[in-house]
Amino acid sequence: MHVIESIIMALASVRSHMLRSSLTLLSIGIGVFAIIASSGITGTLTQTLSSQLADLGENSMLIQRTPTLQFGGNWRKYQSRPDLTPEIARGLRHQMTTTQLISVSNTSNGYTVETTADASNPDVAVIGIDDLYFQVNAVSLQQGRSFTEQEVTLGSNVAIIGTDLLPLFNGTSPLGQRIKIRNQEFIVVGVLERKGGVLGQSQDNRVLLPLSIFIKYYSSRWDTSVDIAIKAYGKDAVSATFEEAVGIMRGLRDLKPWQENDFEIDLNEALAGQFNNLSAAIVVVAWVSGIGALLAAGIGIMNMMLVSVKERTREIGVRKALGAKRRWITRQFLIESITLCQLGGFTGVLGGLAVSYSATLLVRSSALPSLSFVWPLEAIIFSVVACTVIGVGFGFYPAWKAARLDPIEALRYE
Amino acid sequence: MESDSTAIIQIENIAKVYEMGEEQVHALRDVSLTINGNEYIALMGPSGSGKSTLMNMLGCLDTPSSGSYLFKGENVSEMSDDDLAEIRNREIGFVFQTFNLLPRASALQNVELPLVYSGMSKRDRLDRAADALHRVGLDNRMDHRPNELSGGQRQRVAIARALVTDPAIILADEPTGNLDSRTGQDIMGLFDELWKAGNTIILVTHEEDIARHAHRIVRLRDGKVESDTENAHAPLV
Ligand SMILES: Nc1ncnc2c1ncn2[C@@H]1O[C@H](COP(=O)(O)OP(=O)(O)O)[C@@H](O)[C@H]1O
Numbered sequence: 001m002h003v004i005e006s007i008i009m010a011l012a013s014v015r016s017h018m019l020r021s022s023l024t025l026l027s028i029g030i031g032v033f034a035i036i037a038s039s040g041i042t043g044t045l046t047q048t049l050s051s052q053l054a055d056l057g058e059n060s061m062l063i064q065r066t067p068t069l070q071f072g073g074n075w076r077k078y079q080s081r082p083d084l085t086p087e088i089a090r091g092l093r094h095q096m097t098t099t100q101l102i103s104v105s106n107t108s109n110g111y112t113v114e115t116t117a118d119a120s121n122p123d124v125a126v127i128g129i130d131d132l133y134f135q136v137n138a139v140s141l142q143q144g145r146s147f148t149e150q151e152v153t154l155g156s157n158v159a160i161i162g163t164d165l166l167p168l169f170n171g172t173s174p175l176g177q178r179i180k181i182r183n184q185e186f187i188v189v190g191v192l193e194r195k196g197g198v199l200g201q202s203q204d205n206r207v208l209l210p211l212s213i214f215i216k217y218y219s220s221r222w223d224t225s226v227d228i229a230i231k232a233y234g235k236d237a238v239s240a241t242f243e244e245a246v247g248i249m250r251g252l253r254d255l256k257p258w259q260e261n262d263f264e265i266d267l268n269e270a271l272a273g274q275f276n277n278l279s280a281a282i283v284v285v286a287w288v289s290g291i292g293a294l295l296a297a298g299i300g301i302m303n304m305m306l307v308s309v310k311e312r313t314r315e316i317g318v319r320k321a322l323g324a325k326r327r328w329i330t331r332q333f334l335i336e337s338i339t340l341c342q343l344g345g346f347t348g349v350l351g352g353l354a355v356s357y358s359a360t361l362l363v364r365s366s367a368l369p370s371l372s373f374v375w376p377l378e379a380i381i382f383s384v385v386a387c388t389v390i391g392v393g394f395g396f397y398p399a400w401k402a403a404r405l406d407p408i409e410a411l412r413y414e
Numbered sequence: 415m416e417s418d419s420t421a422i423i424q425i426e427n428i429a430k431v432y433e434m435g436e437e438q439v440h441a442l443r444d445v446s447l448t449i450n451g452n453e454y455i456a457l458m459g460p461s462g463s464g465k466s467t468l469m470n471m472l473g474c475l476d477t478p479s480s481g482s483y484l485f486k487g488e489n490v491s492e493m494s495d496d497d498l499a500e501i502r503n504r505e506i507g508f509v510f511q512t513f514n515l516l517p518r519a520s521a522l523q524n525v526e527l528p529l530v531y532s533g534m535s536k537r538d539r540l541d542r543a544a545d546a547l548h549r550v551g552l553d554n555r556m557d558h559r560p561n562e563l564s565g566g567q568r569q570r571v572a573i574a575r576a577l578v579t580d581p582a583i584i585l586a587d588e589p590t591g592n593l594d595s596r597t598g599q600d601i602m603g604l605f606d607e608l609w610k611a612g613n614t615i616i617l618v619t620h621e622e623d624i625a626r627h628a629h630r631i632v633r634l635r636d637g638k639v640e641s642d643t644e645n646a647h648a649p650l651v
C-alpha cells in the first residue's frame with residue numbers, strides 16, 4: 001500500500017492546477033455545505049415544532065382562530081375570523097356533554113422577569129392559563145400547586161415558573177417569593193417539571209399566570225385570540241367529542257349550514273401529522289438539492305480527473321513501462337479523486353461550521369445566552385462518506401481509462 | 415534454432431503489422447534474433463526501418479502480430495497486460511531519448527519508482543535507489559528535481575532508474591539523442607561501465623560514433639534484419 005504517496009501526488013496535482021482545482025473543490029464544498037446546512041435547518045424546525053406539539057396532551061384537540069401552519073394566500077380569510085374568547089370557552093364548557101376537560105390559554109413572548117436579587121433576559125414566554133390547564137395539557141408541576149378556580153376568575157397575582165428561572169432566586173426556594181413582570185408583582189406558587197430544551201429552544205423559560213390577569217396586562221396586541229384545548233375522556237371518545245365540539249362551536253358562532261367553519265380544530269395526532277408532512281417535505285427538498293449539488297460537483301471531479309489523465313498520459317506511459325500494473329494506475333487515480341473530494345468536503349464542512357458558529361454567537365448575544373454550539377459530528381461523518389462515494393463513483397471512469405492506456409501510445413504522447 | 419542456455423531473448427520470425435484504415439504497415443517482417451547475457455548491442459537503421467518497434471517488442475511493451483518471443487524461456491507473445499508489466503518491472507530497464515522522468519518527483523523518488531511497483535519496503539527502496547544514484551555519480555543530487563538538473567544529469571537519473579531493479583537487460587532508445595556530443599560520450603562511458611559490470615545493454619541509435627561502443631551491431635531496413643555483425647572497433651576491455 002502506497003496510499004500516502006498517492007495522496008501526496010494528488011495534493012501536488014491540486015497545487016499545480018490551482019484555479020481548476022479550486023473551482024471543482026468549491027463545487028463539492030457547496031454541495032456538502034447545502035446538505036449540512038439544510039439538514040441542520042430541517043432538524044431545528046422539526047424539533048421546535050414538535051416540541052410545541054408536546055404541550056398538548058393525549059386524546060386532546062385544539063381550537064384555534066388560525067391554523068398553526070399556513071401555506072399559500074389564505075392570510076386574508078384567516079385574518080377576518082373573529083377571535084376566540086373566554087366566553088366562547090365558557091359556552092363550550094356549558095354545552096358539552098362528552099367532556100368537562102376544557103382549558104383556555106394564550107401565550108405572549110419576550111418578557112423580563114425580575115426578582116429582588118436578579119433579572120432575566122427579555123425572552124421569557126408568559127402563558128395565561130385556567131385551572132384545568134394541567135389536566136388537559138401534557139405539563140406537570142414539580143413543586144407547589146396549580147391555580148384555583150377562584151384565582152383564575154379573580155385574576156390573583158400568583159405565578160408558576162419554569163425551571164430556567166430558578167437561578168434568579170440565588171439558590172433559595174422560589175415558593176412564596178415575589179417576581180415582577182412589567183410592573184406587576186406576583187407570588188410564586190409552583191414550579192413546572194423540566195421539559196428540556198430543543199436546539200436552543202428551551203421549553204422551561206416560561207411563566208404561567210391566571211388567564212384573566214394575562215388578558216388584562218400581557219395579551220399580544222396583534223393576537224388576542226385564545227387557544228381552547230379539549231380533552232376527551234378516552235381514546236374511544238375522541239371522535240364523538242370532536243364532533244360535538246365542532247357542532248357547538250358552529251352554534252356559538254351562529255354559522256348557517258352552508259357556511260364553512262370560521263375556526264380551526266385539530267386533533268393532537270392531526271397536528272402531528274401536519275408537522276411531519278412539512279418536515280418530510282423539507283427533508284426531501286434538502287436532500288434533492290444537496291444531492292443535485294454533489295452530483296454536479298461529481299461531474300466536475302470527473303472532468304478534472306479526465307483532464308488530469310490526459311495531461312499525464314506520458315507519465316502514465318512511464319509508470320507502465322516501469323512495471324505499474326493496471327490496478328496500480330487505477331488505485332492512484334482513485335485515491336487522487338477521493339483526495340480531491342475530501343478536500344472539497346472539508347472546505348464545505350469548514351464553511352458550514354463557520355456559518356453555524358457565527359449564527360450561534362449572534363443568537364446567543366441577542367436572545368439566548370444559554371445557547372451552546374453543537375458540533376455537527378454526523379454531518380462531518382456524512383461529508384467524509386459522501387466524498388469517498390463521489391470520489392470513487394466519478395473517479396472510476398477516468399481511472400479505468402488511465403489504467404487501460406497503451407504504454408507505447410502513452411509514451412509517444414506530446 | 416537450438417536453444418542456448420545463456421540466451422535471455424530468443425525471437426523467431428516475428429512480424430508486426432499496423433492497420434492504418436485500409437492500409438497495412440509492415441513495421442517488422444520475419445525478424446529473428448538471439449541475445450545472450452552481458453551482450454552490448456546497437457540497433458541501427460534509417461528512420462522508419464522498425465528500430466523502435468523492435469525495441470518495444472524486446473522491452474515487452476508490445477507483442478508481435480506473429481512469430482514467437484521467448485524471454486528467459488517464457489513465452490511473452492501471449493502474455494496479458496499485467497503479466498507484461500511484471501516482466502518489465504523485474505527484467506527490463508528503459509532509458510528514453512527524452513529521459514521521461516516524473517517532473518514533480520526528486521531524483522531519489524524517480525529512481526525509487528520501479529521498486530514501488532515491485533512491492534519493496536520503503537527502507538529497502540531508499541537504500542537501493544541511493545545506491546543506484548551513487549553508481550551513476552549523482553550522490554549529491556538526490557533531492558533535486560529534474561528541472562534543477564542538466565540534460566546529462568537527467569539521463570544519469572534515468573539510467574539509475576533503469577538499473578535499480580537489477581534487470582536482465584537495459585534498453586536505451588537514442589539515449590544520447592537529446593544531448594550534446596560531449597555529454598553523449600560521458601553517458602556512453604557510463605553504459606560501457608555498466609556492461610563491464612555484467613549488464614546486458616541494447617541501444618538504438620543512428621549515430622556511428624555511438625554505435626561504435628557496442629560489440630555487436632544489428633542493422634534493420636524496411637522491417638528486416640539487413641546485417642548482424644561483430645563490431646571490430648569496439649573498445650577493448
Ligand atoms: N502505432 C503505429 N501505427 C502505425 N504505424 C506505425 C506505428 N508505429 C510505427 N509505425 C510504422 O512502422 C514503421 C516502423 O516505425 P519505427 O519502428 O518507429 O521506426 P524507426 O524507429 O526505425 O524510425 C514506420 O513505417 C512507422 O510509420
Ligand SMILES: [Mg+2]
Pocket residue numbers: 465466
Ligand atoms: Mg524510432
